[in-house]
Amino acid sequence: MDDIDFHHPLFLHPSDTSGTVLVSHRLTGVENDTVWSRSLRIALLAKNKLEFIDGVCLRSVYPESLRAQWDRCNTFVLSWIFNTVSPDLSAGLVFASDAAAVWKDLKDHFSKVDSSRIFFLHRSIAHLTQVDASVSSYFTQLKLLWDEYTALVSFSDCACEVAQQNSNHLLQQRLFQFLMGLNETYAAVRSQILLMQPLPSVNRAYSMIVQEEAQRSFSSVLSPVSDPVAFSSTASSSSKSLLALVIFVN
Template sequence: MDDVDFHHPLFLHPFDTPGTVLVSHRLTGVENYTVWSRSLRIALLAKNKLGFIDGVCLRSVYPESLRAQWDRCNAFVLSWILNTVSPDLSAGLVFASDVAAVWKDLKDRFSKVDGSCIFFLHRSIAHLTQGDASVFSYFTQLKLLWDEYTALVSFSDCACEVAQQNSNHLLQQRLFQFLMGLNETYAGVRSQILLMQPLPSVNRAYSMIVQEEAQRSFSSVLSPVPDPVAFSSTASGSRKKFTGTCDFCKLKGHKKESCYRLIGFPPDFKFNHPGVAE
């Protein structure tokens, strides 16, 4: 058999096994096909086996001496796919022999990229708000939706001026989406971000919001809590009865400025001693 080096599509690393689970996502149907297929394509690209599912790495391309190795690699990739689909789906794939045909069959069955799918994804992005979640959790969820939307809706990678303007507009819209979904407690820092010229990237804005969140958490920890004993003592002291003598009537229990004999008795005042005249 001809030698294959590390960069050859037919190379298998000693640690590669048919039981390896390449991605954590498990295909269950239409609802998660996009995320699953995207994750698996990235993993297969890292292992230089993407050509097996794209139909580029064909058995007929290689000489007779390498076809047994191709069959082995094909079986490995098929096993990796079987390890990441639900049991109901894997039962219908175990008898397949060509991994490219299996990939095409799954795509035809579950890749339903239509207007309704894009609409509901766009609505999820537009309606997502922070709520009770942390800024980190909110931004992570929003970014996952953006990535899924990008996988479904292709954008031009042209380097022309118009394409660049469209790209800048998309990034600006994502910045606004992130800021709009934040709780109103971040209204101050949000206003600061919107006043920046030029507007920062969404990642930069996220960093600023996270710093604000961390600062608030730190400040709440350091804020002194009033001593309930001291507060009670101060409050009771402020209500303590006056024990001195009035300078006008020479009676105890009130000051001159509140002496009724000087300022007048209230209409409903009742004398405790009959001998005291009004």
């Protein structure tokens, strides 16, 4: 068999197994196709197997001596796809024999960028608030919504001034969205951020809020709240005990 090094699309690492779950997201339908497909594409790119689902790495282009190895790689990619699809969906894929065909079939069924999904993302972003979550957890949820929106909606990559202004406006919107969803306990630091000129990036604002959260947590540990009533009662009892002891001695 022809030499296959680790740069070759047909190379399989000894640690590769058909039971490997490449991504934590399981495809359940239209609602999470964007996140799932992007995550899986990144994972397959890392394993140099992205060409199998894009239909670039074809069995017919390889000599007979490498076709058995192509079959193995194709089967591995099929298994990795099955492992990240919900049981209801994977049941209809088990008889498939080509990874590119399966990928195309899934995209035809679930990759539907329509106005309803974009509307859902807008509404989710607008309504998302911190509530009982930590700042990091709240920010992570918000960033997931932003990332999916960015993946669904095409933005101009032009380097012109107008495109740059639009990009800056989008980043400013995200800063405001993040600040609006914070609990009112962060109102003071939020006001400080809004007074900064120029406005900081959303990542910088997040860092400032997290520092404030950590400072409060640290202060609450070092400064336990004293109960003035209990303190007064304890002091009164101590005084009475001391007075009784003096009377007894005399």
